[in-house]
Amino acid sequence: MTAHKKLTGLTSQLIRSIGDSIALLGHERRISIITYHRILEHHDPLLESEPDIETFTWQMETLAACFNVLPLYDAITAIRENRIPPRAVCISFDDGYRSCHDLALPILTRLGLPATVFVTTGFLDNGNMWNDRIIEAVRRFPEGALDLQTIGMGTWELSGIEIRKKIVTKIDENCKYLSPEGRLKIIEELEKLAGQAPASNQMLTREMVVNLARQGVEIGGHTITHPILTKLDDDAARHEIIENKRILEKIIGKPLRLFAYPNGKIGMDFDQRHVKMVEAAGYCAAFSTAFGAASKKSELFQIPRSRPWDATPFWFSMRLLSWLANLVTQKIPIENYSVAENNHGYIKNTLLVAFHFPPQAGSSGIQRTLSFSKNLHEQNWEPSVLSANPIAYERKNTSQLSQLPEHVQVKRAWALDTKRHLGLFGRYPELIALPDRWVSWWLSAVPLGLLMIYKNNTQVIWTTYPIATAHLIGLALHRITGRAWVADFRDPMTQEDYPKRKWQRTVFRWIEKQTIQRCDAAVFTTHSARDTHVQRYPNVTQKKFHVIENGYDEDGFINQQNINDDVKILENDTITLLHSGVLYAEGRDPSAFFAAIVKMKLAGTINATKLRIILRASGDDDYYKSLIIQQQIDDIVFVEPPISYQEALSEMLAADGLLVFQGTPFNTQIPAKIYEYFRARKPIFGLLDPTGETAKVLNIAGFYNIADMTSTEAITSALDIFIKQIKVGQAFIAPEELIVASSRKYRAQQLAKVFNQITDVANK
DSSP states (O other), X not given: OOXXXXXXXXXXXXXXXXXXXXXXXXXXXOEEEEEEOOXXXXXXXXXXXXXXXXXXXXXXXXXXXXXXXXXXXXXXXXXXXXXXXXXXXXXXXXXXXXXXXXXXXXXXXXXXXXXXXXXOXXXXXXXXXXXXXXXXHHHHOOSEEEEOGGGTOOEEEEOSHXXXXXXXXXXXXXXXXXXXXXXXXXXXXXHHHHSSOOOSOSBOOHHHHHHHHHTTOEEEEOOSSOOOGGGSOHHHHHHHHHHHHHHHHHHHSSOOOEEEOSSOOBTTTBOHHHHHHHHHTTOSEEEOOOSSOBOTTSOTTSBOOBOOOOSSHHHHHHHHHXXXXXXXXXXXXXXXXXXXXXXXXXXXXXXXXXXXXXXXXXXXXXXXXXXXXXXXXXXXXXXXXXXXXXXXXXXXXXXGGGGSOTTSEEEEEOOOOIXXXXXXXXXXXXXXXXXXXXXXXXXXXXXXXXXHHHHHTOOEEEEESSSHXXXXXXXXXXXXXXXXXXXXXXXXXXXXXXXXXXXXXXXXHHHHHHHHHHOSEEEESSXXXXXXXXXXXXXXXXXXXXEOOOOBOHHHHTTOOOOOGGGOOOOTTOEEEEEESOOBTTTBOOHHHHHHHHHHHHHTSOOTTTEEXXXXXXXXXXXXXXXXXXXXXXXXXXXXXXXXXXXXXXXXXXXXXXXXXXXXXXXXXXXXXHHHHHHHTOOEEEEEOTTSHHHHXXXXXXXXXXXXXXXXXXXXXXXXXXXHHHHTTOOOOOOHHHHHHTBHHHHHHHHHHHHXXXXXXXXX
């Protein structure tokens, strides 16, 4: 392989191990059958789907290093006899291009790889395939205005290779399902416009066919003229199949055993009539171009073959392994071919990949994934969860484990925390913590995720950030299995100065770009976050971007009781304000708020009997306590340790008013607790950047008690008004319609709608 396309020994072993695991754990063995057409000496932009010799070389070297490559006929026999080896692959070529002989054969011979070539006999010696004639004509068109009105394609301005590619694609689509006569008429018109016909040297000669057979290459049938069989009458179709077989058997001097349908789309290019014709002609098996791997369940005369288009040996291998792990094929109905409409009434399966999941403590993301796992079932989506082993969590809280529905399958892949498990006195090389401290999760989560997808017949993969490794896992699972992928970003992964470390920011940006480009839907919790990414990726369709805000879980509020006496916060007529959650030096700095409390205390507008402020689970209790004591407001402001989720909700319901801190660095984010604040039906005081998303959401909802969190004067004035409104019972609380729309059950409906949309598109 070339240097940049060479697998390391460790990667090769990983691929082999995954393949062996698939074979060991699967119910039945499968074979991935690869199909090629031409091999090019050099890259050709008008033939982008065809590999050049360099690409074909590393693909074959990857197969030789990581897979068991079988002769195609032997593989079909092995399927019937249940003796397929693990990592089984076959190689085939369609049409009969001379590059199979001149370029591919030396590489196959050097590596000892068997192959099958399906030959179209009508183009042997001095013929060209009809689609190649179109390509060569378009290639020779002179620059400038091009009038294609005579073939119903209007006029074009030829100004570069991209325009020529579009013309080729359009003409090919228009011609593919025409009669041979109608197609030839268009091609001759194109060649007339181009000035000359192409050289007739692209296809095999009869001598080359003989030499391929002598070298051990299986020769198979592929009709005479490569027609769409469904466009022919039965007699013409039968002639194409039988006469092709007779000609090739005469050339190589032995019977043909295998056949490939031209174009190969089941029900569109061939149907049951042609299956019966091929069988009657004496073939042993026939091949379609349906996606997936072959197994004992495959119809013998419509065996699937596919082509991995991936650009690196690793992803090329992962694609083949995905076919081995997932039987995704099409079959022709016994009677007439038809496409059934998608029925949303049956249960479909989704895999939720989330690092933050019970018993992890300290992340609001826990509630998002937990709620989806509980509520998606009502939307006809059955979730399973792939999370991390609790050893990876720095802080744990087992109280929410009881909320896991019994019917939801939860698997926990092995993972380590680089800082705690691999660091020395908390220090560690940055390289082993990219993209984050839990990157080791990827190594075990990908194989376990593949197994879950295979076992559960998962239709949609959902991954949630943070952490960045979750999207890396989703990227691998999506690339390997081809299943639809919803990437839940929640908040932006990258900003101008985040992450702070250069290398981590670079890796984050790469993951973000790969995820946005390859996922089927990208979900954000705010409109500003969505808009940021729409602007950042202008070449990605806006239909891919969705907003599903955070929400509250109604189950958490049911049968709430007051918290224990040691955390009870109502005392006489004292107004109690509560902030529940982590504070930060940047973005949620309470310094100006503390200064405002000092100012109000000195002015006599508040004191310990009038006001009590609780900062629950601030994240750095000792630091904030020292600030409070230093400013002599420790009789009003209390820093309290974390409590269970249920206790936190009880405390929220017992408070008179709720505080939210969200400064400029988090302008595109909304704290998840805002929605719980809505459900608690309590007044809200916002210490915010007034231009940020949180301020916008509160204003739209009707909450106007907002102050710039960096301005002591603004906080002092607004807080005084807020306290007075609470005292006289005039403070605003969320209306019922807002509460209903903020529930996580409603968010699950929104997510299910996204799932349905992307799977509908995939099934069309």
